[in-house]
Amino acid sequence: xxxxxxxxxxxxxxxxxxxxxxxxxxxxxxxxxxxxxxxxxxxxxxxxxxxxxxxxxxxxxxxxxxxxxxxxxxxxxxxxxxxxxxxxxxxxxxxxxxxxxxxxxxxxxxxxxxxxxxxxxxx
Ligand SMILES: [Zn+2]
Numbered sequence: 001x002x003x004x005x006x007x008x009x010x011x012x013x014x015x016x017x018x019x020x021x022x023x024x025x026x027x028x029x030x031x032x033x034x035x036x037x038x039x040x041x042x043x044x045x046x047x048x049x050x051x052x053x054x055x056x057x058x059x060x061x062x063x064x065x066x067x068x069x070x071x072x073x074x075x076x077x078x079x080x081x082x083x084x085x086x087x088x089x090x091x092x093x094x095x096x097x098x099x100x101x102x103x104x105x106x107x108x109x110x111x112x113x114x115x116x117x118x119x120x121x122x123x
Pocket of ligand 1 (some may be wrong): 044088
């Protein structure tokens with residue numbers, strides 16, 4: 001089901017990084033000062049997903065995030081509770097740049113997962 005007025009049902013094609021039958025990964029429109037900021041979106045318009053979809057979405061976001069965030073040490077997957085489009089399930093992954101405009105909000109949001117991109121930074 002596609003909702004006309006839902007931004008997550010109508011993702012801009014040039015922002016899409018990955019798509020399968022269940023989820024789509026794309027750049028967020030508003031980067032909030034981050035170099036990269038991505039999200040995984042359920043392909044159906046729904047505010048909830050079954051557990052296996054959440055598991056799959058996290059796995060996909062983790063895999064793609066490791067490439068997208070290869071400029072930093074780690075990234076976090078934020079709890080969906082505070083998403084900007086609560087009617088359409090999605091998860092945001094972000095780096096931990098303290099200079100970005102939503103850093104306070106990131107620290108105040110529960111993290112579903114912290115993903116290490118690399119353990120030792122190359123010199
Ligand atoms: Zn939608």
